[in-house]
Amino acid sequence: MLNKYTFLAIPFRSKNTMLAEISCSTNSNSSNHTTTTVITSPAPSYTAHLPSKLKAFFRISGSNHKKDSSVGSTNDCSLSNEEMDSSSLTSNISNGSEKIVFTGCKNIEKSKTIGSKFLNNHSQKLRRVASAPNAKLSNNKSVNKFYKEDYFETTNDISVPARILSEMNRSGTFKRTYSSNSIKIKRVEVGPNSFQKIKLLGKGDVGKVYLVREKKSSKLYAMKVLSKREMIKRNKIKRALAEQEILATSNHPFIVTLYHSFQSEEYLYLCMEYCMGGEFFRALQTRPGKSLLEEDAKFYAAEVIAALEYLHLMGFIYRDLKPENILLHQSGHIMLSDFDLSKQSHPANMPGIVKNSSSNAPPSIDTKSCIANLRTNSFVGTEEYIAPEVIKGCGHTSAVDWWTLGILIYEMLYGSTPFKGQNRNATFSNILRNDVYFHDNGIQQISSLCKSLIRKLLCKDENRRLGSKAGATDVKTHPFFKNTQWALLRHTTPPIIPQQSFGTDTINFRNINESFSLDMEGEKMIEVHGENPFEDFNSVTLHHDGDDYSEEI
Ligand SMILES: Nc1ncnc2c1ncn2[C@@H]1O[C@H](COP(=O)(O)OP(=O)(O)OP(=O)(O)O)[C@@H](O)[C@H]1O
DSSP, rough: EEEEEEEEEEEEESSSSSEEEEEESSGGGGGOOOEEEEEEEEOOOGGSOOOHHHHHHHTTTOOOOOOOOTTOOHHHHHHOHHHHHHTTSEEEETTTTTTEEEEEOOSHHHHHHHHHHHHHHHHGOOOOOOTTSSSSSSSSSOSOOOOGGTTTTTOOOOOOOOOOHHHHHHHHHOOOOSTTEEEEEEEEOOOOOGGEEEEEEESSSEEEEEEEETTOBBBBEEEEEEEEEHHHHOOOOHHHHHHHHHHHHHOTTTTTTTTEEESSSEEEEEEEOOOEEEEEEEHHHSSSSGGGHHHHHHHHHHHHHHHHHHHHHHHHEOOOSSSSGEEEOHHHHHEEOOTTTTTSSSSSSOOOEEEOOOSOOOOEEGGGGGTTOOOOOOOOOOOGGGGHHHHHSBBOOOOOHHHHHHHHHHHHHHSSSOOOOSSSHHHHHHHHHHHOOOOOOOOOOOOOOHHHHHHTOOSSSSSSSSSTTTHHHHHHTSGTTTTOOOGGGGGGGOOOOOOOOTTTTTSOOOOOOOOSSOOOOOOOOOBBBBBTTTTSSSEEEEEEOOOTTTOBB
């Protein structure tokens, strides 16, 4: 007997399409079942046929639903048997050319059949809008332009509520919603002078990341400041533009949130959610043997897979997965950051459908097809994490992300990467020639299922690598993840809860000396051949529903 039915809706780029993780759990816990489906949700009228909890859950463009449910919560989204009975959860409402089919019923077998039928019949009709941000523009003005006034003045009408939700602080969980309409993009509402610099959190080769406080709201943010001069010198302009686009387009619990992006004469600014827990890398370094227990590693691997699945669906290859780029939210959940090496497919393809031959479970999503047309040649990545096809320089695809996942899982368990050599050439040679070797790490016996997963991810032939057929679905259905409740990840307590940081103490970050200070006074416009090469950098402010939990100091 089915007693819980849980949903996690993830928007696609098109506001009319969602990816929904549907978890059904039965009284006998053994038959837990999770599936992924695609829902197109074009017209508010369809909601009339859905039970009220689902109405709140799928907030569709034009509908006036109360914005009170946290997506994926077992509490607000589990339906009682009566609700399931009374509303006959199967809705198939046609509205002109668009359809919404929501599958679900008390009887899990029936649900599966309906799901399969829908996906088979309608997979060709799912619509996606290529490269359009997953959000509504608040007005028709182009937000792509370089507004001079933006970086001199702070507007007075920032309507960001500054109260802390005590529940959020107690539970440490996310309050944001992740529906397609939960972001509103507006012309940028802040500039460098709107923030007070508190501390340097990290630095890269073209920029620095600061903990800053917004003067008006007293909220803390992480501000990435990129030097235009350095970007021009190092030919990294395109990467900065790509990073802004990916951050502004993404709306996922495991991907760092962007709030503002803007530029001054000499710098680009990305104002992001401050991940108080610091780098996952640092958390790993402080563990015995710099490693995690297998079950704990499985948890982080699952969150990373969920984030990669989303990125691939959006048409992005991440290309730089490593513990340094995984940040920890104060709740302990991961947040992928640093998208300057990511690559976007223009346009992303429609997701395909994978039929599940082994059981009568409904089909799953094929994320591989979303970026099947994207093959790129640049030599990017981090030495120990680079995939063989990148070293060979014969072009690479989204399969590189599954390779890096294999390295990451190995590193989480063994405290080091599998192909590390004495120097760069030795490392590359190991990557190309050596099989992965599982030594005794002296701490725990790694299960054969886990080793099998790693071996399959670290397959040198990208066409035979796990993930090469249907993307994330291949990886998620590996028996190692048999007990993983994909839809409930966000509501699972993470193995490491970062030391609670109070205000600006940055205890989870190492101390970095600031060798030079960013001088924001007296800036000079940077031009190349009389043109502003950063003209296409989007200066925007993004309002997210449910963001009123940010810490106020
Ligand atoms: N949102 C954030 N919250 C907290 N700390 C952050 C955040 N973003 C970045 N950092 C810190 O700043 C460091 C550098 O950030 P990031 O890797 O994005 O910069 P980068 O200049 O692109 O570096 P790289 O040259 O390695 O690509 C991170 O490793 C992390 O310690």
